[in-house]
Amino acid sequence: MTDKKLESILQEDRQFPPSADFVAGTRLNADSLAALHAAADADHEGYWAGLAREELQWDQPFTVTLDDSAAPNYRWFTDGELNVSANCLDVHLATRGDKTAIIFEGEGGDKRRLSYRELTAEVCRFANALKSQGIEAGDRVVIYMPMVPEAVIAMQACARIGAVHSVVFGGFSANSLRDRIRDAGARMVITADGGHRGGQIVELKAATDTALAQGCDTIESVIVLKRSDCGCDMQAGRDTWWADAVAGQSDTCEPTPLNAEHPLFLLYTSGSTGKPKGIQHASAGYLLHATLTSRWIFDLHDDDVFWCTADVGWVTGHTYVAYGPLAVGATIVMYEGAPTYPDGGRFWSICQRHGVTIFYTAPTAIRALMKLGDDIPAQYDLSKLRLLGTVGEPINPEAWIWYHTVIGNKRCPIVDTWWQTETGGIMISPLPGATATKPGSCTRALPGIQADIVDEAGESVTQADQGGYLVVRKPWPAMLRTIWGDNDRYVETYWAQFQNRFYVAGDSAHRDNDGYFWIMGRIDDVLNVSGHRLGTMEVESALVAHEKVAEAAVVGRPHDVKGEALFAYVVLRGDRPTGDAVEPLVKELRAWVGEELGAIAKPDDIRFADNLPKTRSGKIMRRLLRAIASGEEITQDVSTLENPAILEQLRGDD
Ligand code: WT7
Secondary structure, three states: OOHHHHEOOOOOOOOEOOOHHHHHHOOOOHHHHHHHHHHHHHOHHHHHHHHHHHHOOOOEOOOOOEEOOOOOOOEEOOOOEEOHHHHHOHHHHHHHOOOEEEEEEOOOOOEEEEEHHHHHHHHHHHHHHHHHOOOOOOOEEEEEOOOOHHHHHHHHHHHHHOOEEEEOOOOEOHHHHHHHHHHHOOOEEEEEOOEEEOOEEEOHHHHHHHHHHOOOOOOOEEEEEOOOOOOOOOOOOOEEEHHHHHOOOOOOOOOOOEEOOOEEEEEEEOOOOOOOEEEEEEOHHHHHHHHHHHHHHOOOOOOOEEEEOOOOOOHHHHHHHHHHHHHOOOEEEEEOOOOOOOOOOHHHHHHHHHOOOEEEEOHHHHHHHHHOOOHHHHOOOOOOOOEEEEEOOOOOHHHHHHHHHHHOOOOOOEEEEEOOHHHOOOOEOOOOOOOOEOOOOOEOEOOOOOEEEEOOOOOEOOOOOEOEEEEEOOOOOOOOOEEOOOHHHHHHHHOHHHOOOOEEEEEEEEEOOOOOEEEEEEOOOEEEEOOEEEEHHHHHHHHHOOOOEEEEEEEEEEEOOOEEEEEEEEEEOOOOOOHHHHHHHHHHHHHHHHHHOEHHHOOOEEEEOOOOOEOOOOOEOHHHHHHHHOOOOOOOOOOOOOOOOHHHHHHOOO
């Protein structure tokens, strides 16, 4: 980590305490929060054990809270058994069976509501369909779906029978899908003919066919939801329409009692190598954290309408769409399409029409909507909103204030929630009825989460505003269990740097005088593009896989909507293109990366050079490339450059 990254730069002094109105009805006020902190600090394991007993319905109660015998592979509630789907659905049938669980709106405007009873019946039918196709507990099932209720139904159905789902974001390409299917060794893909996004149809089944045609030997069957009219090929003996798969299936399906540590899902995320990591989560610990944070941080009450805009392809769409809010019996909104379709008022129109009270989205979406001007949200009645949230990247104070003023009408607390695919649920966040917020800070760690900032030597950083590595000192129930198929990489990535003493998140952060955390960004070669994690190595590998490319280096540059944008420097096998030859090649390479990885990974800029700047030991000078990409002045020593003229090329001046 460079010194520059460790320096804290943000200075933001404004504070926003929760209003008396909000505090009056909140789930967790300052006193109850303090009591939870005290309990957790006094007895870490006892605190979690108590909550696990109170909050979850167990088929077999646990006696072991934390097994650290194989640390850093921690295991929680190891001799207990439960079923996650039963805890999200069946537990509500007696008390709120007719309450709406899901309010769905398609991009084209089609709507659908499912009560808890109806959702449970759909999940059971689909779980029975999975069983009759031979899917058993422990089998991996890949879900490659648009943002429709069936995506949640498929996830919950897997959980009900103990199949391990791995959702692949529908924006990822066929090749990405293929790699994830292979790594997971999945037996089945659940997909749709197509989904709707930005007025277009994303042909998911066609992409699935492309992936499977490249050899995914473990796949035996494909279930296809009919969602659009794009049509698709169906391969006899392998592919079944969703409607046919569930036809005649019973609408009851006994949830299978599963060990607390039974893997609930794998979710692939980018790291600092070219290969995505299959983050493996367990059942009970994950569910506990999803339940608690949904209730506490989103302050969910029975009459709330909760809309988390994340796609189920990301962890946010797992914890705060498919699991957490259902576990606490909330009504959720699901929307299939783009935020700006048919215009920039779509999100606000959905909030108005469905009476959304709690809205959770990413800073990139806030910035994009902010750019469209205040007149658009002003046309909608947003008076039902009472709480706002953000996740995915640091929110700049300007966007925070806009969100607070224009969307929240200065009434709604904002919860800026820090967490990761690996942490399973929110770790550092304000409690909306207890914490005074500061624009740009995720404030403090939750009770039972021992977050800290340490220096290179692993010593706690005590001085205010001094940056360091964000770490978690004690294991927590929702933490990842391992990287699927590569436990060495798990240890290496998250633990080895400080001799397994604490979990290393990969972010740098600092704390202010009030002990509030300010996240400064990733310390590895991982970028945060529109709130999505992208490994620069992945994009580099995709580029060099192109026949014309000899070498590539990808760095991030600041971007006012996406947060960070990808900037690629490319050395071709032949001559460096100039003049009119540049544009077609840029197009070709962008399209190529789109095919290899998915549209979100297409570099915003591609610049060609005769070679890349390297140190004497042959390392690419990434800091130099970052400076050039951001249009900053070059301060580092460039005297070692073999060919100083390439600086002009890298700058685009030649
Ligand atoms: C990385 C995790 C967790 C769901 C979405 C992203 C960044 C996340 C915040 C926040 C500043 C944040 C971090 C983290 N991040 N939330 N509130 N403030 N940064 O999940 O893809 O696993 O990415 O997102 O850098 O490490 P993910």
